[in-house]
Amino acid sequence: MSDGSSMNLHRRIGAWLEGDKVIWMVTLILSLLSLLAVYSAISSLAYKSDGGSLRFLFKQGVMLALGWGVMLLIHKVNFRYFSRISQVLIWVAAVLLVLTLAFGADINDAKRWLRIPFVGLTLQTSDFAKVVLVTYVARELNNRRTQLHDFRAGVLPILIPIGIICGLILPADFSTAALLGVVCVGMLFIGGVPWRHMARITGIGVLGLVLLYGIGKAVPEALPRFGTWAGRLERFAGLGAAEEGDALEYQIELAQVAINRGGLLPTGPGTGTSRNFLPHPYSDMIYAFIIEEWGAVIGGLGLVLAYLILLYRTMRTATRCPRHFGGLLAMGLGFMLVFQAMINMAVAVRLFPTTGQPLPMVSYGGTSMIFTCLAIGMILAVSRSVTDPDNWEKSPKKTRPTGNRIVREPQPHG
Numbered sequence: 001m002s003d004g005s006s007m008n009l010h011r012r013i014g015a016w017l018e019g020d021k022v023i024w025m026v027t028l029i030l031s032l033l034s035l036l037a038v039y040s041a042i043s044s045l046a047y048k049s050d051g052g053s054l055r056f057l058f059k060q061g062v063m064l065a066l067g068w069g070v071m072l073l074i075h076k077v078n079f080r081y082f083s084r085i086s087q088v089l090i091w092v093a094a095v096l097l098v099l100t101l102a103f104g105a106d107i108n109d110a111k112r113w114l115r116i117p118f119v120g121l122t123l124q125t126s127d128f129a130k131v132v133l134v135t136y137v138a139r140e141l142n143n144r145r146t147q148l149h150d151f152r153a154g155v156l157p158i159l160i161p162i163g164i165i166c167g168l169i170l171p172a173d174f175s176t177a178a179l180l181g182v183v184c185v186g187m188l189f190i191g192g193v194p195w196r197h198m199a200r201i202t203g204i205g206v207l208g209l210v211l212l213y214g215i216g217k218a219v220p221e222a223l224p225r226f227g228t229w230a231g232r233l234e235r236f237a238g239l240g241a242a243e244e245g246d247a248l249e250y251q252i253e254l255a256q257v258a259i260n261r262g263g264l265l266p267t268g269p270g271t272g273t274s275r276n277f278l279p280h281p282y283s284d285m286i287y288a289f290i291i292e293e294w295g296a297v298i299g300g301l302g303l304v305l306a307y308l309i310l311l312y313r314t315m316r317t318a319t320r321c322p323r324h325f326g327g328l329l330a331m332g333l334g335f336m337l338v339f340q341a342m343i344n345m346a347v348a349v350r351l352f353p354t355t356g357q358p359l360p361m362v363s364y365g366g367t368s369m370i371f372t373c374l375a376i377g378m379i380l381a382v383s384r385s386v387t388d389p390d391n392w393e394k395s396p397k398k399t400r401p402t403g404n405r406i407v408r409e410p411q412p413h414g
Contacts, residue, residue, distance in 0.1 A: 018076070024380070027310075033303075038282050039060075042056040060364055067372065068373060070374050070377060071376055075380035082378060112173055128371060130336060137188075138191075145324060158188065181205070183335055233353050255350075258272070259288050259349065263296065265297060267292075274289055274292050285348055286362055290303065303359075310334065313383075314333070317330045329379075329382055330379050343355060344357045
């Protein structure tokens with residue numbers, strides 16, 4: 001290929017893939033790793049169904065393709081529109097969560113999914129709610145940034161939707177509700193909520209957890225999954241012994257076996273044997289399976305490094321974004337994705353209590369893959385204001401980092 005043709009191809013790709021090129025590259029690497037790992041690990045599902053492993057590889061490929069399509073479309077949108085539409089979608093998210101609790105598919109005593117009519121897919125409504133709530137909190141922090149010194153007028157109106165959405169997620173999925181709550185509280189801090197209010201919010205959170213634990217112990221039928229949550233935390237803290245035949249403890253032990261077999265250097269895709277005995281090697285425990293095939297250096301540390309690069313580039317985008325809302329949005333979404341990834345990997349190496357959090361962009365999944373790509377597309381939309389300034393109106397003031405806060409000059413509400 002001639003130099004001229006290479007330049008033209010580069011320009012065409014650049015015209016389609018705007019924004020932070022490092023984020024694009026990390027996303028591509030995670031997507032390719034997902035296909036390799038899922039195809040290698042999926043034999044346990046393929047054995048139980050018709051069509052073999054190619055059927056599941058095809059499904060994962062389709063979901064990745066749909067996710068990338070969403071990402072390509074969303075990253076072209078002016079990120080200020082996300083602020084406006086979040087006002088409507090926050091109500092849609094609340095309604096969908098209520099419908100899920102009332103009519104959702106009951107799997108392992110948890111109603112997390114709504115069946116989508118006519119397409120044969122299920123929607124995990126908490127994935128949709130996570131993206132919407134982070135966007136809405138970024139909007140409210142932007143619009144109320146001159147009132148954050150007043151807890152009742154500036155902070156409480158932001159805490160109420162956080163409490164409602166997390167409260168609706170909690171009965172079926174404590175880990176997702178807790179993760180989302182921590183991300184939103186982090187956004188409040190970054191957005192400029194004073195220390196005295198952050199201390200009050202922390203106290204409210206601790207009191208809420210104590211009340212939740214008390215209710216679960218006193219009235220177990222009020223929280224059907226409370227025993228599962230409490231058992232996981234107590235066993236992790238060493239306060240309770242695992243029962244004989246405990247499925248979760250068995251799963252973690254097998255994950256340790258897979259990691260030990262992986263060693264330091266890769267043996268290559270298709271060489272892992274833990275897929276024959278490790279529960280969910282294609283979803284919850286995919287990190288352990290990747291280490292078995294790719295080694296602790298490339299598979300283990302390499303994945304951690306990839307997510308840390310994603311977080312760094314997201315923070316870089318947030319601190320350079322010319323608008324307060326865009327910086328908060330990128331920071332919130334980036335922290336949400338990377339925090340979820342770190343929890344998934346920490347569970348596999350026994351550094352965190354067992355949860356059901358998938359590894360973003362890597363685990364086998366359906367609509368969760370699409371919402372992960374949606375979040376990355378929104379981050380890329382914000383990054384366009386930094387890397388492609390000609391596409392945006394010029395702003396006289398730019399972001400400047402001060403300590404742990406994102407501080408900007410007041411601008412019109414976005």
